[in-house]
Amino acid sequence: MSQTPTTPTHPSAGHELEHSQHRHLVTYPKFLWKCFCAATDGGPLFYAWMIFLTAVTLVGLSAWSHQITNGMAVTGMSDHVSWGMYIANFTFIVGLAAGGVMMVIPAYLYHDRDMHDVVIVGELLAIASIIMCLLFVTVDLGHPERFWHLMPFIGRFNFPISMLTWDVIVLNGYLLINLHICGYLLYTRFQGRKPEARFYIPVVFISVFWAISIHTVTAFLYCGLGGRPLWNSALLAPRFLASAFVSGPAFIILTLYILRRLTDLPVSEKAIKTLLQILRVTICINLLMVISEMFTEFYSGTAHTASARYLYFGLHGKDALVPWIWTAVALNIIAAIVLLSPGLSKRANWIKAACVMVFIAVWIEKGMGLIIPGFIPSTLHEVVEYTPTITEWKITAGIWAFGLLAYSASLKTTVAIIRGRVSNQSPNASPQDVKL
Amino acid sequence: MPPEVQDNNTQDTAGKTVSLPVIGHISRRTALKAFGATLGIAAFGTAAKPMIDKYASMSPEEMLQRHYKELDSDERAAVINRLQDETKAKHGVDVTIRDLPPLDGVKYGYAINLSVCNGNGECMRACHKENNHDRESNQSYIRVLEMKRGSMDMEKGSTTYTHPVPDDDKFYMPVQCQQCDNPPCVDVCPVEATWKEKDGIVVVDYNWCIGCRYCEAACPYHARRFNWKAPTVPDDQINPDQGYLSNRMRPAGVMEKCTFCLHRVRDGRLPACLEACPTGARVFGNLLDPDSEIRWVLANKRVFMLKEELGTQPSFFYYFDE
Numbered sequence: 001m002s003q004t005p006t007t008p009t010h011p012s013a014g015h016e017l018e019h020s021q022h023r024h025l026v027t028y029p030k031f032l033w034k035c036f037c038a039a040t041d042g043g044p045l046f047y048a049w050m051i052f053l054t055a056v057t058l059v060g061l062s063a064w065s066h067q068i069t070n071g072m073a074v075t076g077m078s079d080h081v082s083w084g085m086y087i088a089n090f091t092f093i094v095g096l097a098a099g100g101v102m103m104v105i106p107a108y109l110y111h112d113r114d115m116h117d118v119v120i121v122g123e124l125l126a127i128a129s130i131i132m133c134l135l136f137v138t139v140d141l142g143h144p145e146r147f148w149h150l151m152p153f154i155g156r157f158n159f160p161i162s163m164l165t166w167d168v169i170v171l172n173g174y175l176l177i178n179l180h181i182c183g184y185l186l187y188t189r190f191q192g193r194k195p196e197a198r199f200y201i202p203v204v205f206i207s208v209f210w211a212i213s214i215h216t217v218t219a220f221l222y223c224g225l226g227g228r229p230l231w232n233s234a235l236l237a238p239r240f241l242a243s244a245f246v247s248g249p250a251f252i253i254l255t256l257y258i259l260r261r262l263t264d265l266p267v268s269e270k271a272i273k274t275l276l277q278i279l280r281v282t283i284c285i286n287l288l289m290v291i292s293e294m295f296t297e298f299y300s301g302t303a304h305t306a307s308a309r310y311l312y313f314g315l316h317g318k319d320a321l322v323p324w325i326w327t328a329v330a331l332n333i334i335a336a337i338v339l340l341s342p343g344l345s346k347r348a349n350w351i352k353a354a355c356v357m358v359f360i361a362v363w364i365e366k367g368m369g370l371i372i373p374g375f376i377p378s379t380l381h382e383v384v385e386y387t388p389t390i391t392e393w394k395i396t397a398g399i400w401a402f403g404l405l406a407y408s409a410s411l412k413t414t415v416a417i418i419r420g421r422v423s424n425q426s427p428n429a430s431p432q433d434v435k436l
Numbered sequence: 437m438p439p440e441v442q443d444n445n446t447q448d449t450a451g452k453t454v455s456l457p458v459i460g461h462i463s464r465r466t467a468l469k470a471f472g473a474t475l476g477i478a479a480f481g482t483a484a485k486p487m488i489d490k491y492a493s494m495s496p497e498e499m500l501q502r503h504y505k506e507l508d509s510d511e512r513a514a515v516i517n518r519l520q521d522e523t524k525a526k527h528g529v530d531v532t533i534r535d536l537p538p539l540d541g542v543k544y545g546y547a548i549n550l551s552v553c554n555g556n557g558e559c560m561r562a563c564h565k566e567n568n569h570d571r572e573s574n575q576s577y578i579r580v581l582e583m584k585r586g587s588m589d590m591e592k593g594s595t596t597y598t599h600p601v602p603d604d605d606k607f608y609m610p611v612q613c614q615q616c617d618n619p620p621c622v623d624v625c626p627v628e629a630t631w632k633e634k635d636g637i638v639v640v641d642y643n644w645c646i647g648c649r650y651c652e653a654a655c656p657y658h659a660r661r662f663n664w665k666a667p668t669v670p671d672d673q674i675n676p677d678q679g680y681l682s683n684r685m686r687p688a689g690v691m692e693k694c695t696f697c698l699h700r701v702r703d704g705r706l707p708a709c710l711e712a713c714p715t716g717a718r719v720f721g722n723l724l725d726p727d728s729e730i731r732w733v734l735a736n737k738r739v740f741m742l743k744e745e746l747g748t749q750p751s752f753f754y755y756f757d758e
Contacts, residue, residue, distance in 0.1 A: 040469070054476060062483035069486040071665035071688040072647070079661050082652040142647020142662065142689025145491055145499065149627040149646055156503050156628040156644075164626035164650055226620065226746045227656025306591060380579060380611060380658045381590040 027424060031190050034426070038416040039409035045262075046412070053405040060398010063391045064139050072142055074391045080384035081375040083140070085392045088367035089399070090136035092247070094218045095240060095366060097129035097174065099248010101211035102278050108204050114270040120185065120418075121259065122252055123178050124410045126211070130175040132403035139395050163221045170214045177207045182410075186417050191424050215240045222374065230307035230374045239289045240366070245282040247362040249275045250355040255411075257352060263415045276339065276351065283336045283358060290329070290365070306381070311373040318376075320385045325369050331361035503628065504641040504681070515643070516680060523674075523685050531676040533684050536702040538635035544696050544751065545636075545723040545730045546707075547739065548610060551757035553717040555580055555601040555608030562712030563612075566697060567683040568675050570667035577694035578612040578709060579658065612709070613638065613659035613694035614742060614750030621651035621660060621693075630691070636723075636751050637698050639681040645690040652691065656743050660693045696720070723751065 042050075067074050077084045100122030106112040107119040138144050149155035150168060159165040181200050188195040219237035226232055253275050260267040297308035309315050314322050335357040337344075344350040377383045388396075416422040491499075497518060501507075507515065516533045523531050560576040569575035581593040585605055593609070602608065615636050622630050622638060629645040632638050652660040666688040678684040679699025686692050697707040701720075705711075710718040721730035733739065737755040744750075 051472075058476075058479050058483050061480065065484055065487040069490050072662070073664035073688075075664075077664070079652065079658070082649045082662060137648075140648065142649075142691075143645065145494075146627075146644070146646045149503075149629070149644060158626050158628045161623050162626045162650070164624065164648065168626070221650075225624075225654050226748075227654065227743070303589060303591065374653070377591065378658050379656050380581060380595065381593060382595055382658075 027191060028187070030424065031187055034190070034422050035186075035413045035417075038413045038422045042412065049408065050405065053401045053408070056401035057398050057405060060395050060401065063394035063398065067139070067391055067395065068144070074389060076387045076389045076392060078384060078386070080378045080382060081372060081386035083371055083375070084386055085368065085388040085396050086136045086140040088371040089396055090133050090140070091218060091240075091371060092363050092367040093129050093132045093136065093403075094171070094215055095244030095247050095362070096251060097126045097133065097248075098211040098215040098241070098244040099246075099251065100126040100129075100178075101208055102245055102249045102275065102282075103252060104204060104208055104211075106274050106278075108201070109208070112271075112274060114268040115274055118256060118259075118265070118267055118271050120182060120414055121255055121411065122248075123182050123207075124407060124414060125248070125252060125255070126178045126207075127175060127182065127410065128403045128407035130171055130178070131406055132399050133171055134175075135399045135402065136396075139399070163217065163224055166217045167214075167221060170210065170217050174207070174210050174214050177203055177210055181207065182414075186414060189417050190422065212241065215244050222370075227379050228307075228374045229304035230311075231370075233293070235289060235293055239286070239293070242282055242286040242289055243362045243366050246279065246286050246358050247366075249279045249282070250359045250362075253279070253355050254352060254359075257348070259411065259415070263411075264419055265415045272351075276345065279355075279358070280339050280345075283332070283339060286362075287332060287336060290332070306377050307373040310376050310383070311369060315377065316383050318383050318385050320387065321369065321372060324364050328361040328364035328369060331357040332365070335361065498643075501643050503644050505631075512680070519680075519684060527669075527671045527674055527685075529671055529674045529676060531674065531678050531684070533678045533680050534699060534703075535680040536699060538633045538637070539702060541722075541724055543636045543723045544615065544701060545721060545734070545753065546615075546696065546751065547719040547730055547733045547737075547753040547755060549717045549719070549737075549757060550607055550609055550754055552715045553580075553608045553610065553713075554715055555582055555597070555603075555606070556714060557601075558712045558714055559610055559709035559718070562708040563694070565673070566675055566700075566708035568667065568669050568678070568685055570663075570665075571670065571673070572668055575661060575667070577659070577661065578610050581609045581611060582606050583609050609754065610709075611657055611659070611742065612752075613696075614657050614748065614752035615694075615696065617749035617751065618747060620654040620656070620746075620748060624650045624654040626650065630693075633681075633698075635702070637695050638693065639695055639698070640691050640693060641681070642684075642686050642690045642692070647689040647691065649691065656746050656748060660691055663688050663690055663692065 075084060103115055103119045103122035107115040138147070141147070150157065150165075152159070157165050157168075159169075181203055184200050185195050216237045219240040222228070222231035223233055223236040253272055256267045256272055256275075259265045294308070294312070297305040306315060310318065311321050311325050313319070335354040338350050338354040338357075339345050345354075372386055376385065413422070495518075497514075501515060502511075504512075512535055516535065520531055520533055523529060557580055560578045560580060563569070563578050564574065564576045567577065569577075579595050581590060581595055582597045582601075582603070583590070583593040583606060585607055597603075615632075615638055617632075617636070619632060619638050622632055626648065627644060627646055630638060630640045630651055647662070649662055652662060663686050667686055669685075674685075675683060677699060679695070679702075682695040682698045697705075697709075701707060706720055707718075710720050719729050719733050721728035723730060723734075725731065733755065734753065737757075739753040739755040741750045741753060
């Protein structure tokens with residue numbers, strides 16, 4: 001929500017023994033400029049993709065402008081369902097950000113060389129995801145211009161009682177951690193130096209725990225509310241983590257396939273295989289937790305299960321979410337079967353399809369499938385449904401496009417640096433010189 | 437995802453084709469990029485213009501106003517003058533906004549006799565008028581549940597009944613803010629925009645709330661309302677007797693709630709909902725005064741609290757006569 005830096009930060013810059021501070025004052029701006037050039041220069045397909053994303057982002061910006069001018073009444077939310085699509089997407093994307101850690105753990109804890117080569121793909125995903133998260137929370141605010149009220153020392157930061165303040169800390173912290181790791185590794189590569197372990201390895205280990213914390217804290221936002229029986233469950237945080245480790249690796253596997261096809265980044269089959277192994281386990285844990293939750297809700301049949309009944313079967317004739325949640329269940333099961341089947345899970349196309357399926361399934365299940373029924377029935381047991389308006393769809397699409405824009409641009413730059421096309425030695429940056 | 441094309445494939449876009457004039461070192465590619473960037477910035481400006489205009493029209497005093505508790509008496513007076521002037525300019529109505537402090541030795545309690553309440557809804561309507569609620573949405577801080585006799589299950593209740601009351605098979609239960617002693621809404625607020633006053637009333641600083649609606653999700657009594665747009669009240673229907681922390685005209689995008697009409701009760705009057713109730717079902721008073729009617733009710737009636745199991749400790753009670 002606040003304190004979001006836009007450029008990589010390097011506490012390490014200037015602490016180098018063999019290089020004077022003066023050197024970095026020249027090299028670092030040069031690094032940033034060349035990154036900018038690499039990120040804005042490419043072939044026709046790259047331009048088409050980036051222009052498309054920019055256009056969708058601008059549609060979203062325009063819709064947000066409309067929402068700010070006319071009030072949140074332009075959304076489908078009400079006093080009954082007071083959080084909608086924005087918070088649903090926020091919740092899902094926090095998981096995406098945390099999911100990147102499933103590359104970091106094999107790469108750094110188990111010294112998996114193949115994963116080590118591509119681990120930055122997961123860290124960049126974390127950066128892009130956190131940016132999206134912060135944007136989704138911002139567009140959900142009735143008064144985004146008052147964001148400074150939420151800044152420690154400047155505003156009135158209700159820490160530690162409000163879980164939202166914890167979320168502000170962990171999300172911004174995770175953003176900084178990943179900006180540092182990616183920025184440091186790319187900057188040293190740019191200079192043609194070997195990264196020094198002491199400047200980033202400790203931060204990588206912190207990032208593993210921090211990734212768990214962002215999703216745990218986000219689950220605590222909901223499960224700490226005694227008045228919302230659907231959320232008020234001890235299983236929520238573990239379930240969030242399990243589903244994050246489904247959607248994250250699934251998205252990264254798809255990214256790796258795309259990078260392999262469109263770039264010269266060496267993506268080994270082994271890295272993809274490792275992620276698939278992880279996915280096979282997490283998808284089963286996630287399904288187990290869904291079943292466990294459903295059993296508790298439906299077998300006991302207490303009055304507290306009204307939200308779950310609304311979600312899965314409809315309540316008092318209102319059943320807007322029923323087709324969605326069963327789609328999610330079906331996609332989850334089909335993907336699990338594909339990934340666990342010895343024959344199908346060897347074929348790249350089936351793997352890709354399964355990844356797309358679980359990604360959509362978790363988006364439904366942990367987004368709208370979790371947030372909306374928390375409000376239905378309301379605390380006075382009124383059943384008022386929620387349908388997002390076109391404005392909400394536009395803003396949501398805009399934020400996704402912006403996130404993908406950031407992710408694409410950072411991947412583009414990263415590949416260029418890793419392949420040595422962008423370095424301190426390369427000819428001085430001018431748009432014509434960077435032919436990627 | 438970003439495509440990476442080999443060097444030799446991009447030669448044709450790097451200025452070799454001379455369909456556009458090349459001036460100095462500026463190639464067609466650079467010119468196109470500059471054109472695209474300009475177009476992008478222009479589109480950005482157009483898209484963001486309504487938002488920028490809105491914020492540009494806000495005064496710095498409004499933008500930078502501190503939290504209610506951080507304002508001294510002079511600053512509060514200045515803020516109140518500004519707000520009164522705003523209402524005058526917008527509605528042409530002279531209103532008086534008072535900032536009445538909590539009274540010493542007072543903690544408010546409210547009780548409703550469910551044997552007497554007949555669901556006529558006068559309390560809702562009085563609240564609607566007293567608190568300058570949005571007319572279009574027919575907003576009120578009170579919802580009256582029509583409940584099935586023999587059941588306390590709210591799922592079997594209804595808030596949307598339209599038939600003549602009372603229905604013999606039903607009883608009626610008005611619900612509004614329970615002014616909890618352990619309020620979940622206050623705990624969750626990330627910016628301390630809502631807090632519990634000394635006299636037990638939970639209030640909102642409309643000029644500090646960021647509109648995240650976490651409190652609305654946390655409240656187990658559906659007591660909070662969000663201003664999805666600026667409330668519309670016809671000029672001649674505006675209640676000019678206003679409180680800074682209660683019924684003054686609210687801006688869009690902030691949370692609001694029942695304050696037991698603190699602009700009235702801190703002035704020694706009764707809440708509007710009680711005054712309007714034709715059945716005498718409502719009892720309001722000082723819980724710290726042993727001779728108050730509310731204390732008599734608590735001592736002599738078998739009272740219960742709504743969702744007591746959630747540990748919110750309401751200052752709001754219900755009871756039946758028999």
